[in-house]
Amino acid sequence: MTSGYHVRVLDLPSQERPRERLLAQGPAVLANAELLAILLGTGQGPGKLSALGLGQYLLQTLGAHQQEPLATLRDITPAELMQIPGVGPAKATTILAAIELGKRVFLSRPLERTAIDTPELAAAALGSDLMWSSVERFAILLLDVKHRLLGTRVLTVGTATETLAHPREIFREAIRLGATRLVVGHNHPSGSLDPSTADLDLTEQLLAAGRFLDIPVLDHLILSQGSYQSLRQVTDLWQRYPQNE
Numbered sequence: 001m002t003s004g005y006h007v008r009v010l011d012l013p014s015q016e017r018p019r020e021r022l023l024a025q026g027p028a029v030l031a032n033a034e035l036l037a038i039l040l041g042t043g044q045g046p047g048k049l050s051a052l053g054l055g056q057y058l059l060q061t062l063g064a065h066q067q068e069p070l071a072t073l074r075d076i077t078p079a080e081l082m083q084i085p086g087v088g089p090a091k092a093t094t095i096l097a098a099i100e101l102g103k104r105v106f107l108s109r110p111l112e113r114t115a116i117d118t119p120e121l122a123a124a125a126l127g128s129d130l131m132w133s134s135v136e137r138f139a140i141l142l143l144d145v146k147h148r149l150l151g152t153r154v155l156t157v158g159t160a161t162e163t164l165a166h167p168r169e170i171f172r173e174a175i176r177l178g179a180t181r182l183v184v185g186h187n188h189p190s191g192s193l194d195p196s197t198a199d200l201d202l203t204e205q206l207l208a209a210g211r212f213l214d215i216p217v218l219d220h221l222i223l224s225q226g227s228y229q230s231l232r233q234v235t236d237l238w239q240r241y242p243q244n245e
Contacts, residue, residue: 018052032070033059039094054086068191071225074099074132103132115147119230122183122221129154130187130223136163138186140170142179147218150179165202167209174215181245182210185221185228193222193229203231207241216243 018034027035036055061084062069062076073095081092116122122141123131129139129152136158142150153173156163163186174182184206186199195203203220210217220231232238 036095039098040091041094058084058087068225071191074225075134114149116141116143116149116183116218117147119219119221119228119233122185122219122230123223123228125149125152126183126185126221126223130185131226131228133187134189135159136187136189138163138165138184140173141183141185142174142177143181143183143218144178145180147181150177153177167202167205170206171209171213171215175213180215182206182215182217183219183221184217185223188222188224191224193224193227195222195229195231195235199231200235200237203235203237204241207237207243210243211241214244216245218243218245 018030018037021034022030022038030038033052033055036058037051040051040054059069062072076096078089078092078096081087081095082089087095114121114125116125125141126139130137137154138156138158139152139154141152144150155169155173156165158164165184165186170182170184173179184203199220199222203217206217206220209215218232222229222231
């Protein structure tokens with residue numbers, strides 16, 4: 001029996017093959033290597049790997065030096081991708097087209113005048129400015145009294161590791177543009193979604209100011225590489241500083 005990277009997709013029971021599993025259960029159940037195997041179609045990598053084996057090999061190569069494979073893949077160039085054995089122009093263009101399409105689908109939802117009433121919608125609205133930025137950015141969603149989106153503003157752009165935002169500038173922009181509700185967000189280029197002490201301190205300041213100015217801050221999101229975290233959901237700050245929503 002074959003094993004490891006050299007197992008052929010056709011040697012697997014039909015219910016375990018990536019295409020069949022996707023059709024039966026949806027794409028969310030597939031591992032990253034299985035999704036890549038569907039894109040790759042056939043495998044001709046080192047040692048005549050199968051498509052599934054080539055997908056696994058590709059992720060291992062991208063994850064060298066303790067890098068996050070998908071983060072590396074997100075920003076890779078065609079030339080860099082084709083340096084990996086088994087990935088020629090056809091496979092490289094298929095993978096890169098899929099990545100770009102995924103980005104566009106994520107950002108395509110029309111949100112103007114949409115009620116931002118979930119972290120998912122807030123992340124979608126902030127994503128085009130923050131999600132894949134290589135430096136930290138701090139942005140705000142400007143909302144009306146019914147939580148409908150009036151617009152977005154990037155207030156600060158920092159280095160690869162930090163950015164600065166002050167409550168004064170944040171609320172000044174909200175007042176200037178007539179917003180009565182806010183969602184704030186920033187990105188972590190490192191890929192981590194864990195809030196720093198500075199993130200928590202700023203959120204606490206904003207919530208206190210929001211109560212004083214009667215401009216509720218509905219959430220503070222951290223975004224990175226296709227994922228996000230709502231500080232409202234993972235901290236007790238909104239219980240400590242309830243907003244007049």
